[in-house]
Amino acid sequence: MTTNDIILGIDLGTTFSLVAFADARGPQVIRDANGDGRLPSVLSFSPNGKVTIGWEARRHAVENPQHTVYSVKRLMGLGIDDLKKDLPYLAYKVVPGERETIKIDLDGELLSPQEVSALILRELKQRAERHFGRPVTRAVVTVPAYFDDSQRQATRDAGRLAGLDVVRIVNEPTAAALAYGIGLRTAPAEKPRTTNLPIGDKSKCTGETAPDPKQTASHSSTVAVYDLGGGTFDVSILRLTGDILEVISTHGDTHLGGDDFDRQIVMLVQREVAEQYKVEIDSPATRQALRTFSEEVKNRLSDNESAAIELDLGLGRLYQRTITRDEFESLASGLVDRTLESCKKALADAKLEPTQLDQIVLVGGATRIPLVRRRVGEYFEKEPYTALNPDEVVALGAAVQGQILAGKRTDALLLDVTPLSLGIETMGGAMGKLIMRNTRIPCQATEMFTTFVDGQTSVKINVLQGERELASDCRSLATFDLSGIPPMPAGIPKLEVQFLIDANGILIVTAREQRSGKESSIQVIPAHGLTQSEVRRIEQDSVRFAREDMQAHRLIDLRNQVEFDIHKTEQMLAAYGSALPSEEHTALVEGIRVLRDLAAKTDDAEKLHRALDAFGKQTLGLANIALRESLRDIDQEDNKEATTSRS
Amino acid sequence: MLAQAPLACTDCHQLLNHVQGADYFELFGMPRGFDLDAAELDRRYLAISSNIHPDKFATAGNEVQSFALRASAAINKAFNVLKSPRQRAEYLLETAGGKSAADDKRVPPDLLTSVMMLREEIEEAKSDGDTAALDRLRATISRRRDEADQKIAELSGELTDSSDESKEELRMHLNAAKYIDNLLTQLA
Numbered sequence: 087m088t089t090n091d092i093i094l095g096i097d098l099g100t101t102f103s104l105v106a107f108a109d110a111r112g113p114q115v116i117r118d119a120n121g122d123g124r125l126p127s128v129l130s131f132s133p134n135g136k137v138t139i140g141w142e143a144r145r146h147a148v149e150n151p152q153h154t155v156y157s158v159k160r161l162m163g164l165g166i167d168d169l170k171k172d173l174p175y176l177a178y179k180v181v182p183g184e185r186e187t188i189k190i191d192l193d194g195e196l197l198s199p200q201e202v203s204a205l206i207l208r209e210l211k212q213r214a215e216r217h218f219g220r221p222v223t224r225a226v227v228t229v230p231a232y233f234d235d236s237q238r239q240a241t242r243d244a245g246r247l248a249g250l251d252v253v254r255i256v257n258e259p260t261a262a263a264l265a266y267g268i269g270l271r272t273a274p275a276e277k278p279r280t281t282n283l284p285i286g287d288k289s290k291c292t293g294e295t296a297p298d299p300k301q302t303a304s305h306s307s308t309v310a311v312y313d314l315g316g317g318t319f320d321v322s323i324l325r326l327t328g329d330i331l332e333v334i335s336t337h338g339d340t341h342l343g344g345d346d347f348d349r350q351i352v353m354l355v356q357r358e359v360a361e362q363y364k365v366e367i368d369s370p371a372t373r374q375a376l377r378t379f380s381e382e383v384k385n386r387l388s389d390n391e392s393a394a395i396e397l398d399l400g401l402g403r404l405y406q407r408t409i410t411r412d413e414f415e416s417l418a419s420g421l422v423d424r425t426l427e428s429c430k431k432a433l434a435d436a437k438l439e440p441t442q443l444d445q446i447v448l449v450g451g452a453t454r455i456p457l458v459r460r461r462v463g464e465y466f467e468k469e470p471y472t473a474l475n476p477d478e479v480v481a482l483g484a485a486v487q488g489q490i491l492a493g494k495r496t497d498a499l500l501l502d503v504t505p506l507s508l509g510i511e512t513m514g515g516a517m518g519k520l521i522m523r524n525t526r527i528p529c530q531a532t533e534m535f536t537t538f539v540d541g542q543t544s545v546k547i548n549v550l551q552g553e554r555e556l557a558s559d560c561r562s563l564a565t566f567d568l569s570g571i572p573p574m575p576a577g578i579p580k581l582e583v584q585f586l587i588d589a590n591g592i593l594i595v596t597a598r599e600q601r602s603g604k605e606s607s608i609q610v611i612p613a614h615g616l617t618q619s620e621v622r623r624i625e626q627d628s629v630r631f632a633r634e635d636m637q638a639h640r641l642i643d644l645r646n647q648v649e650f651d652i653h654k655t656e657q658m659l660a661a662y663g664s665a666l667p668s669e670e671h672t673a674l675v676e677g678i679r680v681l682r683d684l685a686a687k688t689d690d691a692e693k694l695h696r697a698l699d700a701f702g703k704q705t706l707g708l709a710n711i712a713l714r715e716s717l718r719d720i721d722q723e724d725n726k727e728a729t730t731s732r733s
Numbered sequence: 734m735l736a737q738a739p740l741a742c743t744d745c746h747q748l749l750n751h752v753q754g755a756d757y758f759e760l761f762g763m764p765r766g767f768d769l770d771a772a773e774l775d776r777r778y779l780a781i782s783s784n785i786h787p788d789k790f791a792t793a794g795n796e797v798q799s800f801a802l803r804a805s806a807a808i809n810k811a812f813n814v815l816k817s818p819r820q821r822a823e824y825l826l827e828t829a830g831g832k833s834a835a836d837d838k839r840v841p842p843d844l845l846t847s848v849m850m851l852r853e854e855i856e857e858a859k860s861d862g863d864t865a866a867l868d869r870l871r872a873t874i875s876r877r878r879d880e881a882d883q884k885i886a887e888l889s890g891e892l893t894d895s896s897d898e899s900k901e902e903l904r905m906h907l908n909a910a911k912y913i914d915n916l917l918t919q920l921a
Contacts, residue, residue, distance in 0.1 A: 330779050491791040499783050528806040588802055589787050
């Protein structure tokens with residue numbers, strides 16, 4: 087496999103992020119040295135500009151609350167007004183940015199959520215590169231199905247800032263369904279298939295033919311994916327017919343997830359402490375401590391009937407209590423109600439009853455909460471299906487989609503929908519819908535515009551997403567400024583504007599003045615996102631930093647690898663070294679010394695990488711002996727057992 | 734890559750033009766008319782989609798991808814129209830010549846008065862929190878919607894050689910159905 091063939095699957099999550107890839111053996115998650123696939127989506131910024139990402143950052147969150155950024159996904163593509171409910175629970179500082187955007191304020195250094203997400207993506211990219219030992223640049227990145235255009239754009243921009251070509255944005259529940267429906271199935275043996283299509287004469291074209299429609303439709307099953315992650319909730323209703331996975335409808339809440347369940351415990355503790363000791367506990371450090379600790383309590387309550395809470399408030403004040411699962415469930419039941427409300431809406435749009443589904447799939451870490459499992463099971467009157475690890479299934483599905491897009495898998499196709507209606511602000515401030523929610527994507531709509539003033543050469547269009555009647559109740563995605571209209575009397579220009587939503591669920595707008603046939607130029611001013619020039623600027627800045635950062639990061643990784651390899655080699659030498667020709671033995675000992683010396687002295691990652699590679703080749707002879715010897719040991723063990731059992 | 738070539742050949746421009754301009758029924762090779770085999774439409778839609786969806790051309794050049802994107806969007810649009818009985822009726826009306834329902838917004842006599850009355854009743858039941866009344870209203874309005882849809886089906890079925898009067902009647906019922914739908918969303 088060459089690196090160009092690899093398209094990674096990335097689950098950029100609120101709490102955890104994962105990277106996976108798929109090959110002929112199926113999809114698999116790329117794990118860290120401890121065998122964990124999850125990278126906590128937590129970043130710790132130290133004053134000297136160093137950024138730590140993952141478990142390490144998570145462990146130090148309480149000591150360094152204002153410089154630890156978590157749950158950044160909840161901030162993607164949103165403005166300060168959208169985040170009123172979140173801000174009291176964040177230990178780090180968030181300030182308004184340009185237009186309707188926000189920035190994370192780290193002692194005056196302002197970072198957009200896109201830039202922070204880019205750091206997570208870069209970490210995952212590097213994890214993959216270490217795995218393959220080569221650069222990897224393409225990825226499929228997942229987003230909650232209910233993400234709007236701004237949030238999707240923000241995710242794609244984050245990918246770009248991380249040096250990734252995001253070839254596709256895939257909805258998380260769809261990715262999960264892909265992992266379950268198609269990813270687990272091995273590719274069928276290719277057999278020639280023919281079909282008569284009513285469109286076009288394809289006889290001259292070489293290529294695959296479509297599956298026989300009759301054959302594909304022979305059995306289809308309907309599945310609901312209930313995806314409750316760290317910060318977002320989605321439900322999607324899908325139909326799997328042969329090789330095709332169709333999303334019928336989707337609904338969700340981009341601000342409802344495991345975080346909110348933790349907050350129920352945080353609020354309980356804050357309330358009781360205030361009552362007992364008349365103190366408000368709300369410093370950044372206590373926010374952070376409470377958050378971490380409430381998450382633990384929640385997790386404990388998934389396995390136990392009760393959990394003890396103990397909080398030392400200083401000055402001899404000790405807050406203590408036991409929370410039972412019942413208590414937690416009554417605090418959290420309102421949240422579960424909200425998810426079931428979404429299920430109801432998705433089913434209504436799919437014109438299905440809860441009991442008509444063949445399977446209910448649970449995805450996302452928060453579906454481990456027993457209350458969630460029970461209520462979902464009751465609602466659909468069916469035992470939910472949880473065969474795959476709920477933390478990993480989305481990344482696995484993204485990897486399968488990556489494989490499809492790399493042209494490596496042709497036995498599967500995803501047909502998704504747009505979650506929200508798209509429209510424009512009409513005269514008088516109404517929302518004129520052009521594309522309805524749950525419309526299959528790609529999709530398009532065309533609308534005619536004209537001018538109101540003689541000689542007017544530009545028209546502004548406010549593009550909205552949402553279900554409400556008034557423009558002010560919907561989200562403004564962007565203002566499209568169409569210019570270059572030839573001067574004509576008012577009302578004469580016929581401006582045809584085409585709104586196209588691509589397979590990523592992202593809007594593309596094109597416009598043409600029909601009388602002159604002139605293509606209008608369009609300037610997009612995103613309400614909640616970065617403009618193209620802002621992305622470019624950050625990209626250029628970060629390339630500079632990234633080179634230095636990356637060099638440093640790579641060196642650390644390489645040094646660790648050197649230590650690990652040397653350690654392994656020394657162990658092998660001790661065990662099997664005697665079987666090695668003496669000159670090879672001496673050379674290897676010398677090789678160890680030279681490599682260790684280089685690792686300590688050099689700052690040139692490239693040089694160290696080459697040295698490590700060379701050392702790897704040098705150890706091949708020893709590795710072969712070790713393998714042979716250990717196999718013999720096993721054989722002897724087996725023989726011994728065989729003998730014993732016979733006697 | 735040869736395996737990804739269908740839209741890349743010389744026929745592609747033609748194919749795209751064909752998809753974008755085509756009659757929706759011809760596009761799917763379905764007999765023109767209001768009565769339609771929905772399962773067969775689904776099957777044909779999936780077969781066409783698996784040939785022209787952009788994912789099938791992800792390794793091809795930008796131009797081919799753009800064709801696939803637009804052709805796919807056009808197919809999805811045609812599919813949506815044919816799948817929905819109301820939109821199918823509108824499409825038949827439009828392609829049979831004459832005004833569309835959107836251009837001629839007339840509704841059956843009495844409709845506006847009864848819609849207004851129902852709206853008031855909904856408001857009242859809502860502010861009283863009278864769920865029994867809301868359920869009754871939901872049932873009444875759903876029945877009226879079904880009647881409108883029944884009427885639309887009848888009138889669309891005989892559209893091919895119909896008079897201007899029956900086209901007008903179809904337009905009125907299509908418009909009426911929208912009012913009734915709005916009432917139902919108020920109840921949702």
